[in-house]
Amino acid sequence: MIEDKNQQRTQLSDLGEFGLIDHLTKNFKISQKSTVKSIGDDAAVLDFKNEKIVITTDLLVEGVHFDLSYVPLKHLGYKAVVVNLSDVYAMNANATQVTVSIAVSNRFPLEALEELYAGIETAAKIYNIDVVGGDTTSSTTGLLISVTAIGTIESDDEVYRDGAKSSDLLVVTGDLGAAYMGLQILEREKEVYKVNPNNQPDLDGYSYIIERQLKPEARKDIIKLLKDLNVKPSSMIDVSDGLSSEIMHLCKQSNVGCDLYEEKIPLDPQVISTCEEFNIDSTTVALNGGEDYELLFTISQEDYSKIKANPNLTVIGYMKEAQEGIHLVTRADTKIPIKAQGWKNFNA
Ligand code: ADP
Numbered sequence: 094m095i096e097d098k099n100q101q102r103t104q105l106s107d108l109g110e111f112g113l114i115d116h117l118t119k120n121f122k123i124s125q126k127s128t129v130k131s132i133g134d135d136a137a138v139l140d141f142k143n144e145k146i147v148i149t150t151d152l153l154v155e156g157v158h159f160d161l162s163y164v165p166l167k168h169l170g171y172k173a174v175v176v177n178l179s180d181v182y183a184m185n186a187n188a189t190q191v192t193v194s195i196a197v198s199n200r201f202p203l204e205a206l207e208e209l210y211a212g213i214e215t216a217a218k219i220y221n222i223d224v225v226g227g228d229t230t231s232s233t234t235g236l237l238i239s240v241t242a243i244g245t246i247e248s249d250d251e252v253y254r255d256g257a258k259s260s261d262l263l264v265v266t267g268d269l270g271a272a273y274m275g276l277q278i279l280e281r282e283k284e285v286y287k288v289n290p291n292n293q294p295d296l297d298g299y300s301y302i303i304e305r306q307l308k309p310e311a312r313k314d315i316i317k318l319l320k321d322l323n324v325k326p327s328s329m330i331d332v333s334d335g336l337s338s339e340i341m342h343l344c345k346q347s348n349v350g351c352d353l354y355e356e357k358i359p360l361d362p363q364v365i366s367t368c369e370e371f372n373i374d375s376t377t378v379a380l381n382g383g384e385d386y387e388l389l390f391t392i393s394q395e396d397y398s399k400i401k402a403n404p405n406l407t408v409i410g411y412m413k414e415a416q417e418g419i420h421l422v423t424r425a426d427t428k429i430p431i432k433a434q435g436w437k438n439f440n441a
């Protein structure tokens with residue numbers, strides 16, 4: 094964390110734009126049949142036969158979306174790809190290609206961009222997607238990364254946010270709140286380091302939550318699992334801004350209400366203990382923390398028996414008629430209206 098490794102520093106100007114692109118992308122391998130022409134021409138050529146395609150894009154800005162004093166560039170590259178793939182999977186689609194565009198200041202040596210691209214390459218390998226293009230330009234100060242992800246839909250498999258029905262079950266994958274608590278630890282250690290740079294960060298016992306913040310995974314496995322279980326969700330969204338905000342999206346777009354059961358919200362033990370340490374309510378963190386990149390979806394009650402035994406899936410609520418509203422049912426059995434906060438407001 095924040096150490097100067099005395100690394101080699103090759104100025105980007107030594108390579109020139111084309112040398113740089115070539116250097117960064119020369120290791121990328123093509124694995125998708127649909128990739129006809131990849132990096133190296135004016136545009137990529139993709140052939141999806143008669144499949145429907147999905148496309149999604151995200152822009153990450155240094156100082157707004159990431160802080161390089163504790164985010165290793167390799168992790169940043171990995172995460173920039175993964176958060177886009179998460180949006181593809183949230184459509185119940187298969188991710189196939191990405192493009193990666195960067196704007197970078199001369200503050201970054203070539204070695205830093207190599208790290209960034211090593212993370213991008215790892216994500217491409219793990220999720221079996223091709224990097225088929227991008228753009229490279231300079232910026233006056235920080236680093237910007239924009240990733241566009243492309244995916245395919247099998248027959249009529251697409252799932253939108255607007256298909257939830259009253260009496261559907263609300264299901265979430267994995268556990269919530271860990272990425273937010275990981276960020277709290279990283280921020281705390283950054284302050285400690287600022288006071289005395291000889292202080293080594295104390296990250297013992299926080300490995301899961303820090304990993305969830307620095308190296309999130311997209312739930313590609315769940316798309317396959319649902320297919321194998323023969324379950325098609327009625328609506329779906331990925332959890333990027335926090336559970337409450339995503340529930341609001343599903344409810345508003347589907348015109349339904351919801352009861353969310355506090356006692357059902359899946360939390361990792363490290364989240365619970367770290368919340369105790371910081372004196373924060375773990376339910377608040379799960380509701381408003383964000384960056385979990387889990388999938389939140391609704392299914393018809395008939396499908397309950399197909400999913401109930403699976404440890405990756407937790408039923409956390411019921412969809413209701415719209416006029417019944419959107420509520421958290423607490424452990425004390427009181428009903429509190431859910432408001433979308435998003436995690437920026439949460440900080441304030
Ligand atoms: P153009 O001038 O037509 O925009 P570029 O020189 O920017 O072309 O890009 C040349 C090729 O390299 C294209 O295939 C482009 O998609 C790819 N490319 C450029 N920058 C990146 C990058 N940062 N990552 C991956 N591919 C890139």
Ligand code: MG
Nearest residue numbers: 227228229230
């Ligand atoms: Mg270009």
